[in-house]
């Protein structure tokens with residue numbers, strides 16, 4: 001067993017850190033306070049190739065592996081969650097799902113501009129009346145010749161108002177016996193007629209991120225935009241979540257690290273009762289827990305990334321990583337605020353933002369309760385991996401880099 | 403054009419550098435490319451992109467000190483040479499300049515050699531000028547803007563009093579300041595290339611020179627005397643009020 005990162009991984013980590021230190025950290029408080037996206041952030045992620053980091057060069061990406069994707073997400077979220085959310089939906093839900101399930105024509109038409117950062121992607125599943133129970137969604141698509149007519153409303157969609165393309169799952173076969181066979185997934189150009197969208201305001205966290213709604217009213221999506229077969233939408237959506245959750249897990253490890261680093265710095269400077277608070281054992285306990293949680297979160301996501309590199313299905317391992325890291329990140333941010341005392345409660349320091357940002361990830365991309373059900377399902381032997389028609393291929397450097 | 407950038411590997415600027423028993427330690431802080439040298443690499447890359455040619459980076463350092471070189475390769479340098487030799491430790495800038503000048507001569511046909519204005523660890527800022535002297539090339543220091551026409555290189559020097567435009571016939575040595583503009587980040591393609599690159603190591607024997615002798619000795623080094631800093635956070639209901647309180651404090655402390 002080899003736990004070491006390669007030189008490529010280390011340089012990727014450093015590059016992302018340089019970028020966030022120089023360009024994001026100096027302005028993030030201002031935009032988070034204004035509840036506005038950093039205007040240049042997505043463009044810079046595109047220019048630097050980060051939005052296509054693990055997509056093969058032949059499809060416009062950078063050809064790096066899945067560990068690099070995780071390390072990039074960790075580094076980005078250590079600066080701000082809004083950056084990692086863009087990775088989760090653009091890379092995780094949209095581009096990687098296209099890579100896994102899309103036809104060659106769909107990859108050429110949609111994956112190439114996404115991976116090269118010219119276009120932005122998002123993943124569109126949740127509705128006002130449905131989130132966890134994916135199979136019960138009600139947005140519909142009716143076949144009409146060479147088109148599907150989409151009608152309905154999607155909500156809580158990250159980058160809804162910013163993205164160009166969307167991976168959208170809707171109900172096509174209401175009569176199918178099994179609810180999971182009722183859905184189909186489409187790659188949709190969001191600038192087409194019949195689609196309106198907007199932002200949701202008043203969020204607890206990810207305030208420099210963009211979350212919104214998308215409405216479909218007789219939107220005519222060509223048949224060739226269907227990903228996979230009719231009725232395969234549930235499986236495709238679950239694949240999308242495998243990719244998205246990996247980025248959420250690795251990103252959350254970044255919050256744990258940021259909370260730990262801020263706490264260590266502050267605890268060494270701040271004094272009470274005649275010594276730095278770092279010398280009080282009750283403070284040390286919090287710091288020790290953060291450092292242990294960081295280690296666990298990182299090991300869990302790196303293993304999931306390794307499985308992705310091997311081309312081995314990793315729904316369970318990614319679920320472990322996602323649930324642990326997101327819960328640990330909220331706990332770490334909470335402890336970091338406690339260590340900072342009243343200052344931690346103010347937006348002069350970063351730790352209150354970590355807390356607000358960490359909270360959402362315990363809900364989205366499969367809430368903690370849903371992760372628990374997945375894990376119990378595997379443990380009890382009620383859930384097994386069935387082969388998919390389109391498995392995610394193993395990372396092959398020769399293929400990815402040419 | 404044949405372009406060279408001379409780069410140094412230094413402890414990260416965030417590292418806590420301490421002196422113990424006359425030796426310098428920086429804990430487990432990473433070694434990185436000297437931040438000023440990133441500007442040298444950037445200028446070299448832009449010149450290469452504009453006029454064509456190759457960029458070779460040269461670094462003098464220990465056998466395993468390849469961080470800085472790998473960073474420059476990942477930014478886009480074509481190749482790199484590490485000059486490592488047991489006889490090279492603890493040398494002064496004049497000796498380092500001798501080594502660099504020999505390497506530049508051995509490469510041959512070099513049009514411009516770029517340097518950062520100084521290294522953040524020793525801060526002498528002498529190596530570019532000394533290397534130019536040994537090569538008998540003009541030294542255009544503190545460059546913020548660079549242009550090349552035919553065999554002439556023109557440089558805007560950023561000096562405290564303003565800008566000074568100077569030009570010289572190539573080959574020339576140019577040292578860079580931050581006003582040049584932000585150095586690029588490594589690209590992923592560059593990262594892959596750098597990770598795989600086998601960096602040739604040249605010894606003094608390869609350069610055909612004997613070990614230079616330092617003319618400046620280094621009998622003592624100390625940390626600055628530790629200062630007792632008390633931090634006070636000024637609060638107030640408006641920026642104006644905070645600024646007024648701050649101004650009062652500054653005057654009371656006779657800082658101004």
Ligand SMILES: Cc1cc2nc3c(=O)[nH]c(=O)nc-3n(C[C@H](O)[C@H](O)[C@H](O)COP(=O)(O)OP(=O)(O)OC[C@H]3O[C@@H](n4cnc5c(N)ncnc54)[C@H](O)[C@@H]3O)c2cc1C
Pocket residue numbers: 089122123124125126129130131132133155156157158159206211360363364365366367368369370373
């Ligand atoms: C910031 C943010 C960004 C988001 N981005 C996207 C996006 O880009 N694309 C997208 O499609 N969606 C997105 N979402 C939506 C997110 O995926 C859903 O909120 C999530 O799936 C949960 O669905 P819900 O909110 O409808 O909660 P519900 O499904 O209504 O669940 C409510 C509560 O009941 C629990 N619960 C539900 N079922 C069970 C059960 N069987 N057993 C036990 N407990 C259960 C849940 O865990 C939760 O605690 C985003 C949400 C947020 C907050």
